Amino acid sequence: MRKPIIAMILFLSLFSIPPVNADNNLLRSDTPHRHVVVPGDTLWGIAARFLNDPWRWPEIWGFNRDQVKNPHRIYPGDIVILRRTPYGFRLSLEDNEDEVRTVKLSPKIRSELSDTAAIPSIPAAAIEPFLSQPLVIERDGLDNAPYILGSSDNRVVLSTGNTAYISGLPKDKGSTWQIFRPGKALKDPDQKDQIIGYEATYLGNAKAIALANVSTVTITRATEEILKGDRLVPAPKTIFNNYAPHAPDFPVNGRIISVYGGITEIGKGAIVTLNKGQMDGLEMGHVLAIFRKSQDKSLTGELVQLPDERTGLAFVFRVFDKISYALVVQSTHSIKILDAVKTP
Incomplete structure (x- = not known):
């Protein structure tokens, strides 16, 4: 039998929320009774097949957003089924042995490693470049960061594969770095154009190959022209989180x-x-x-x-x-x- 579908972490009982009635405009008029999850699906896209407002999917899953930050573990091959219960409409998952399991909270993980990754909330490729880049900095936040001195062949513009020399590169911050240039000020139009941050322009990645007073790096990726004086910051770990789509419960x-x-x-x-x-x-x-x-x-x-x-x-x-x-x-x-x- 296929590995148990333990679809969500720390889920409350489905009976802890008001029933979802057909006349409350939550469900689409053409909502399907079932949907087979395929690679490329997203939680948002699946919710949009069933609901007029995709972000309201927690109302039909029984999702408690105060306790659950990553509530979905839905994989390609899972079957999402819409069912009418005495408590209203609910969604459940069916495995390939036709065993139906209502999705509840459980502090467990999937019992086996899967060959396919859980589907994301939204298309990961659209936002992946923005997830590990410190896009917002303080004023003069890059002033003390290591910077590019130049290259051995006196290139004006550096690109992927080029070697660059760096001033001030520390030895205890790892070998992978990102390259930035101070960018525009971000102003709040509702606060008399008060500056609320500065957006650094991401230029690419670099890998340290020799650490010294003047260090040597290889440009491993260039999204824009990289110039003398551009700054380096340590590359952080990717922070992608499949946080489920939900509306704020307060006015924004x-x-x-x-x-x-x-x-x-x-x-x-x-x-x-x-x-x-x-x-x-x-x-x-x-x-x-x-x-x-x-x-x-x-x-x-x-x-x-x-x-x-x-x-x-x-x-x-x-x-x-x-x-x-x-x-x-x-x-x-x-x-x-x-x-x-x-x-x-």
């Missing part, structure tokens, strides 16, 4: 203050920067609705503020003190910098 009123790549029109798949962070209660996995403020002229020619128009959804995947990064997972209209983000 923030704004999009920047977008990766400098584009002005933002759509699905874009990485955006928000002016709210951990100090405002945001956490990885929070889903926020995006709204655009609209104005129009009245018959007298005066500008009239129209009701905010919802234009998309954003999934928060990295949080700093005052700033967060989010992936736009849905867009119905073009999204712009300074558009609002709110609790959906």
